Amino acid sequence: MTTLAVTFLDVSNGLKNNHDKTQSQANRTDDPSMNQPLSIPVSNSKPMPAIGLGYWKVDPTEAAALTVEALKAGYRHLDCASDYGNESSVGAGIAAALAQGVCNREDLWVTSKLWNTFHRPEHVRSALLRSLRDLRVDYLDLYLIHFPISLKHVPIETRYPAGWFFEPSAMSPKMVPDAVPIRETWQAMEELVDAGLVRSIGVSNFGTSLIRDLLSQCRIRPSVLQVESHPYLVQSKLLRYCSEESIACTAFSPLGAPSYIPIGMATEMDSVLNHSLILSLAKNYDKTPAQIVLRWGVQRGTAIVPKTSKLHRLRENLDLAGFELTSQEMESIDSLDKNQRFNDPGVFCEKAFGCYFPIYE
Numbered sequence: 515m516t517t518l519a520v521t522f523l524d525v526s527n528g529l530k531n532n533h534d535k536t537q538s539q540a541n542r543t544d545d546p547s548m549n550q551p552l553s554i555p556v557s558n559s560k561p562m563p564a565i566g567l568g569y570w571k572v573d574p575t576e577a578a579a580l581t582v583e584a585l586k587a588g589y590r591h592l593d594c595a596s597d598y599g600n601e602s603s604v605g606a607g608i609a610a611a612l613a614q615g616v617c618n619r620e621d622l623w624v625t626s627k628l629w630n631t632f633h634r635p636e637h638v639r640s641a642l643l644r645s646l647r648d649l650r651v652d653y654l655d656l657y658l659i660h661f662p663i664s665l666k667h668v669p670i671e672t673r674y675p676a677g678w679f680f681e682p683s684a685m686s687p688k689m690v691p692d693a694v695p696i697r698e699t700w701q702a703m704e705e706l707v708d709a710g711l712v713r714s715i716g717v718s719n720f721g722t723s724l725i726r727d728l729l730s731q732c733r734i735r736p737s738v739l740q741v742e743s744h745p746y747l748v749q750s751k752l753l754r755y756c757s758e759e760s761i762a763c764t765a766f767s768p769l770g771a772p773s774y775i776p777i778g779m780a781t782e783m784d785s786v787l788n789h790s791l792i793l794s795l796a797k798n799y800d801k802t803p804a805q806i807v808l809r810w811g812v813q814r815g816t817a818i819v820p821k822t823s824k825l826h827r828l829r830e831n832l833d834l835a836g837f838e839l840t841s842q843e844m845e846s847i848d849s850l851d852k853n854q855r856f857n858d859p860g861v862f863c864e865k866a867f868g869c870y871f872p873i874y875e
């Protein structure tokens with residue numbers, strides 16, 4: 515990764531320009547600032563806690579209890595989406611934790627995402643209101659366009675969340691694109707900020723060309739880009755571009771393959787957690803392989819949103835502040851890059867939803 519990219523990584527515990535640190539400066543666990551919660555600066559907003567809990571594939575029957583436990587463990591950033599089908603359960607957990615005095619709403623960073631079937635401007639507000647109702651909050655800290663993919667609208671009363679198929683019960687169900695200019699969706703997102711319903715707006719799964727185009731015509735700039743990133747998909751150019759445009763980045767699937775193995779989109783062989791470099795760093799630091807990979811993620815200045823449904827991993831994934839990788843170690847992990855993307859609509863839409871829909875090419 516380039517130094518420029520890291521300069522933006524103004525992580526508030528003083529990790530700025532960590533690539534320039536020497537071996538002796540790094541890995542200081544005696545420095546009290548090392549144990550402060552990590553956060554990422556976001557334009558025109560409070561900082562975003564650097565470690566969030568991801569909710570994709572969290573069972574709705576478990577999401578409420580998991581949310582309470584996560585907030586008790588110290589999570590303050592929740593990465594939700596209407597498409598995950600568990601927002602009402604997450605909302606029950608948020609409400610329970612607030613009622614128990616675990617934290618205040620203002621301490622939380624709650625993200626949700628506009629699903630593909632709500633891109634027409636007249637549907638954006640109703641999608642957001644449904645997420646607010648389910649999450650039991652008055653406002654979101656961040657609302658993202660989930661994908662640069664517009665699908666034919668499915669009314670909330672017909673099916674929610676709508677998923678990818680237009681008509682799942684059809685003889686041969688298919689996803690049905692709907693040509694909506696991103697500018698029109700974005701204007702409706704801007705109106706949510708004007709109305710005080712969301713604090714910041716951003717995009718997910720966008721590349722530099724789409725962001726550049728959006729920046730050329732927006733009234734309110736995107737504050738955050740959420741994209742897949744892990745040591746096998748380092749995304750240094752995209753992150754550097756965002757850095758130069760003061761757009762904060764959140765890495766999704768920060769552990770790489772594990773999320774995709776159970777759904778047949780990756781194998782154990784694809785997991786960076788089994789890589790000899792990660793295993794040896796884990797041994798040296800007395801940390802788990804996941805902690806090494808996640809620490810690399812926050813130390814390079816991205817927020818990360820690891821998902822787990824396991825209580826012991828909730829704590830493990832949050833416990834990243836007490837050690838620091840050296841600049842050489844950061845660069846060694848950067849060099850594992852294989853540009854290996856697990857979450858690619860150009861692949862999974864055709865296989866699973868009968869529609870070839872590349873977005874990164």
Ligand SMILES: NC(=O)c1ccc[n+]([C@@H]2O[C@H](COP(=O)([O-])OP(=O)(O)OC[C@H]3O[C@@H](n4cnc5c(N)ncnc54)[C@H](OP(=O)(O)O)[C@@H]3O)[C@@H](O)[C@H]2O)c1
Binds near residue numbers: 567718719741769
């Ligand atoms: N914007 C988008 O389009 C998009 C796309 C994908 C994901 N996301 C967001 O990013 C979040 C994270 O991505 P993800 O869920 O795909 O992947 P991830 O967080 O990188 O990995 C989750 C997988 O790793 C396992 N895991 C968690 N902690 C572990 C640890 N310490 N050691 C070993 N394994 C561990 C989990 O299993 P257990 O649950 O059994 O622990 C799960 O199988 C999502 O939940 C979602 O919020 C956004």
